[in-house]
Amino acid sequence: MNRYFLYLILLNMMTNIIIFVPKLLLTERNDGAVMGVLIAIPFGLLLTILFSKLIGKVPQQGLPELLSQTFGKKVKILVLVGFACVWLSAGLLTLLGFLDIINRYINPEISKFYLLLPFLGAILFVIQLSSQKLMYLLELILVLNAPLIGFIIFKAFTSDYLNWNSVLEVATHVGAFPKFKSIAAATYAFSGYANILIFNRLFKEKIKTSNFVAIFFLAIFNLFTTFFIPIGIHGADGAGEYLYPWITTADSLRIIYGPIERVIFLFLMFYLSVTLLSVSIHWHVALEFLKGIAGGHISNKQKFAIFSVFSGLSILAVVKIDALQLIKFAGAWLQMRLIFEMSFIFLVFLIVRRQKK
Amino acid sequence: MSFKGLMVLLCVLLLAGCGYKDIDKRFFAVSMGIDMSKNPSKKYLISIKFAIPNVEKKPNEFIIVSEEADTIAEAVRIIKTKVDKEVDFSQTKALILSNDVAKKRMAPHLYYWPSRRRDFQEIAWVAIGKPTALDVLKAKPKSEQVPSNGIFLSFAQEGSETPYVIPEFLFDVKKRFSEKGLDPLLPIIETKNNNIEVNTVGLFNKKHLIVSLTPEETKMLNFLLNMEVKSAIKVDRGKNYFLIDTHKVKTKYKYKRDNKNRPVIDVSVKATGRIEEALFKLDNKQLAEYEKKAADSLTVEMKNFLIKMQKANVDPIGFGLYYRGHHFQTNDWQTWQRLYPQVTFQVHTNIQIEDTGLIE
Numbered sequence: 001m002n003r004y005f006l007y008l009i010l011l012n013m014m015t016n017i018i019i020f021v022p023k024l025l026l027t028e029r030n031d032g033a034v035m036g037v038l039i040a041i042p043f044g045l046l047l048t049i050l051f052s053k054l055i056g057k058v059p060q061q062g063l064p065e066l067l068s069q070t071f072g073k074k075v076k077i078l079v080l081v082g083f084a085c086v087w088l089s090a091g092l093l094t095l096l097g098f099l100d101i102i103n104r105y106i107n108p109e110i111s112k113f114y115l116l117l118p119f120l121g122a123i124l125f126v127i128q129l130s131s132q133k134l135m136y137l138l139e140l141i142l143v144l145n146a147p148l149i150g151f152i153i154f155k156a157f158t159s160d161y162l163n164w165n166s167v168l169e170v171a172t173h174v175g176a177f178p179k180f181k182s183i184a185a186a187t188y189a190f191s192g193y194a195n196i197l198i199f200n201r202l203f204k205e206k207i208k209t210s211n212f213v214a215i216f217f218l219a220i221f222n223l224f225t226t227f228f229i230p231i232g233i234h235g236a237d238g239a240g241e242y243l244y245p246w247i248t249t250a251d252s253l254r255i256i257y258g259p260i261e262r263v264i265f266l267f268l269m270f271y272l273s274v275t276l277l278s279v280s281i282h283w284h285v286a287l288e289f290l291k292g293i294a295g296g297h298i299s300n301k302q303k304f305a306i307f308s309v310f311s312g313l314s315i316l317a318v319v320k321i322d323a324l325q326l327i328k329f330a331g332a333w334l335q336m337r338l339i340f341e342m343s344f345i346f347l348v349f350l351i352v353r354r355q356k357k
Numbered sequence: 358m359s360f361k362g363l364m365v366l367l368c369v370l371l372l373a374g375c376g377y378k379d380i381d382k383r384f385f386a387v388s389m390g391i392d393m394s395k396n397p398s399k400k401y402l403i404s405i406k407f408a409i410p411n412v413e414k415k416p417n418e419f420i421i422v423s424e425e426a427d428t429i430a431e432a433v434r435i436i437k438t439k440v441d442k443e444v445d446f447s448q449t450k451a452l453i454l455s456n457d458v459a460k461k462r463m464a465p466h467l468y469y470w471p472s473r474r475r476d477f478q479e480i481a482w483v484a485i486g487k488p489t490a491l492d493v494l495k496a497k498p499k500s501e502q503v504p505s506n507g508i509f510l511s512f513a514q515e516g517s518e519t520p521y522v523i524p525e526f527l528f529d530v531k532k533r534f535s536e537k538g539l540d541p542l543l544p545i546i547e548t549k550n551n552n553i554e555v556n557t558v559g560l561f562n563k564k565h566l567i568v569s570l571t572p573e574e575t576k577m578l579n580f581l582l583n584m585e586v587k588s589a590i591k592v593d594r595g596k597n598y599f600l601i602d603t604h605k606v607k608t609k610y611k612y613k614r615d616n617k618n619r620p621v622i623d624v625s626v627k628a629t630g631r632i633e634e635a636l637f638k639l640d641n642k643q644l645a646e647y648e649k650k651a652a653d654s655l656t657v658e659m660k661n662f663l664i665k666m667q668k669a670n671v672d673p674i675g676f677g678l679y680y681r682g683h684h685f686q687t688n689d690w691q692t693w694q695r696l697y698p699q700v701t702f703q704v705h706t707n708i709q710i711e712d713t714g715l716i717e
C-alpha cells in the first residue's frame with residue numbers, strides 16, 4: 001500500500017495548482033511569498049514525516065478506532081465531529097472553486113445550482129465505496145490524468161512567452177519577511193497526508209523513506225509550478241491580477257497542431273476527474289469519521305441524514321458565496337488548517353503514548 | 358425516499374435547467390477592430406467581423422457590424438441589437454487597433470476588457486491596423502478561405518515563417534503594459550487592394566505608440582527576442598552584396614560594468630546559415646572572410662537598432678526586467694530608469710557559413 005501514500009499527497013498537490021493557492025501566493029509575491037514557499041517546503045515535509053512515523057506505530061487502525069481505545073466516549077464524539085467538519089469544509093472549498101471555474105469557462109448559461117447537482121450525485125456515490133476501492137480509483141485516475149496534466153505543465157515550462165527574468169525578479173524579493181498566510185497556503189501542497197487518519201486502516205507496513213524523498217522533490221516542483229509559472233507568463237507585476245492565475249495561464253498556452261488549439265479546455269477536462277476525486281476523498285474521510293461515532297456501521301436512514309447535511313451545505317454555499325468571498329474564505333481556511341494540522345499531530349502523539357502504557 | 362429516488366429526482370431537475378444555445382443561434386465573431394470615432398462625442402468606433410458559417414458555394418463570407426461608443430462593452434451591447442443571433446467571442450482571434458488609436462487614445466480598458474471576459478481567448482492576437490482597423494477587417498485576400506484567416510495564418514507562423522512578423526498574444530500585451538522594464542510591441546498590419554501585409558512592428562511606452570520600425574529593424578528585434586530563426590541577412594560589400602539564409606540565430610545579453618564602471622549591455626549574436634545569392638562570383642577559399650564581413654555588418658545594424666530604441670526610451674526586449682531580476686535592491690527599477698539612457702551597447706556577432714548551397 002506504500003505507493004498509495006504518495007498518491008494521496010500527489011492528489012493534493014495537483015488540486016493545489018489550480019484553485020486557491022496560486023492566487024493567495026501571488027497576491028503576496030513581493031511581500032514574503034518566496035520566503036514563505038522556502039519555509040513551507042521543509043516545514044511541510046517535517047509535518048508529513050512526523051505524522052507518518054507516529055501513525056506507523058499503530059498500523060491498520062483509523063482515528064475512530066484509536067480514539068475509542070484511548071479516550072472516553074464524549075471526547076471521541078467531539079473530536080470526530082470536529083474532524084468531520086474540517087474534512088467536509090476542505091472538500092466543499094475545492095468543489096465550490098472548481099464549480100466556479102466550470103461555470104465561467106464551460107457552461108456560463110446554466111446556474112451554479114444545477115451544475116452542482118450532477119457533481120453531488122457523483123461524489124455522494126463515490127464516497128460510499130470502501131476505502132480500498134477508493135484507493136484503486138485514485139490510482140486509476142492519477143495514472144490516466146497525471147501524464148496529460150504533466151504534458152500541459154511541460155508546455156507551460158517551454159512556452160516562448162515564459163519570461164524567466166520576471167521569475168527572477170520575484171525571486172529577488174526573497175528577503176521579504178513571510179506572512180503566516182503565505183506559509184499556510186504553501187504547506188497545503190503536503191496536506192494530503194492527513195487523509196491517512198482513515199486510510200491507515202489499509203496500511204500494513206510502515207511508510208518507506210523513499211516516499212519522503214519523492215515528496216520532497218515533487219513539492220519543490222509543484223510549488224515552483226504553482227507560483228512561478230504564472231509569474232513567468234503574466235509578469236512579475238501583472239500576475240496577481242487574475243482571479244484564477246493557473247487557469248488563465250493554461251488559456252495562454254497554445255498547442256498549434258493539437259486537436260484543440262486552446263489548451264484550457266483540455267486542462268479543465270483533465271482536471272475534472274482529479275478535482276472530483278479530491279473532493280470525494282475528503283468527504284469519504286469525513287463520512288468515515290461520522291461512521292466511527294456509531295462504531296463503524298450506520299443504518300440507511302443515518303446515511304441519508306448525513307448525505308442531506310452534505311448536500312444541503314453545498315447547495316447553501318453555492319447559492320450564497322460568490323467567487324471573491326470564496327477566495328477570502330479559502331485564505332482564512334488555509335491558515336486555520338495549518339494550526340489544526342499541528343494540533344492533530346499532537347493528538348496522534350498523545351494517542352500513541354497512551355497506547356504504549 | 359430512497360437514495361435512488363433522490364438521484365432520479367436530481368436528474369429530472371437537470372433536464373429543466375439547461376440553458377445552452379445551439380450553434381445555429383450563435384454568431385461567431387472572428388476579429389474585432391477599434392478605430393477613432395468620427396463623431397466627436399464618442400471615443401471609439403468598434404467593428405466586429407462575424408463569419409457566416411455553412412455557406413457552401415461562397416466560403417469566405419462575412420459581415421462587419423460597427424458602432425461608436427466610449428467603451429467596448431457599450432458598443433458590443435448595441436451591436437447585439439443589430440444582429441439576429443447571440444454574439445459569441447470564443448472564436449475571436451484578432452483584436453486590431455488602428456494606428457491613430459494606438460498613438461492617441463490607447464487606454465488600459467481596451468486590453469482589460471477582453472482579458473476580463475471569460476470567453477475571449479487569451480491567445481487572441483493583437484495588432485495595429487493601417488490605415489484603419491476597419492480597412493483591415495474589410496480586406497478579403499483572394500487566397501483566404503475562412504474570414505480573417507489570412508491574419509491568423511500570418512501570425513500563427515504556420516503558413517509562412519518570416520522574421521518580419523512578431524506575433525503578440527493578448528495576455529502578453531497585457532503583461533507588457535504592466536511589467537516594469539518590458540515594453541509593449543504590436544505588429545502592424547497594412548492593407549492595400551484587398552491584401553494584407555505584415556512586416557513591421559510598432560513600439561509602445563507604457564501609454565501609447567512611440568515609434569514604428571522598418572522591416573529590417575523588425576528583423577533585428579526578432580533576433581533579439583529569439584522568436585524566429587529562419588531569416589536572411591544581407592551582407593554589404595559595397596556594390597556587391599550577398600545574402601545568407603540562416604537556420605539558426607541565437608542572441609544573449611548581459612548587463613555589466615566596464616573597467617571605467619560605466620553600465621554596458623553586452624549582446625552576443627550567433628547565427629549559422631548558408632549563402633543563398635550573391636551579386637558576384639563566390640570563392641570558397643574566402644568563406645572565412647565572408648563570415649567576418651557578415652558579422653561586421655550585422656553588428657553595426659544591431660547596434661544602430663539598439664541605440665534607436667534607447668533614444669526613444671522604449672525597451673521591448675526587457676533589459677530593464679533583466680536588471681530588476683538580477684539585482685536584489687527594492688529600488689532597482691528606479692536605478693534602471695536612470696541607467697538606461699547612459700548604457701552603451703557592445704555587440705559581438707559570430708556568423709558561421711555552413712555551405713554555399715548546391716553550388717560550390
